[in-house]
Amino acid sequence: MGEKACLYTVGELIEELKKFPLDYKVVTSGYENAYTRILEPKMIKLVKVENARWYDGQFQEEDDIKDYSVFGFEKPVITEKIFNAVVLEREYRD
Secondary structure (H helix, E strand, C coil): CCCCEECCCHHHHHHHHCCCCCCCEEEECCCCCCCCCEECCEEEEEEEECCCCCCCCCEEEHHHHHCHHHHCCCCCCEEEEEEEEEEECECCCC
16 A cells, blocks of 8 residues: 555545454554544554653554664553554645
8 A cells, every 4th residue: 555645435444444454453643733634544563652752652663662762761661562553644744
């Protein structure tokens, strides 16, 4: 799947999500306010980080926790091991 931003109808999004295993969790990216279109859903591997900063999501990609300097000075406290998820990522605009 590519990085195409879409304004899905409910039916279209359901059809996209049918491409993934039913037991995958669903997460979304986000920051700041208002609403925007989403990119095509994709599979990622996540861990739950209990001490993530307020502006970071609680779930981080598996590869991002290898360099925990992205969390500031604290080592991340992982409370949920690696799991598969489908991300509904927001469209990024300049």
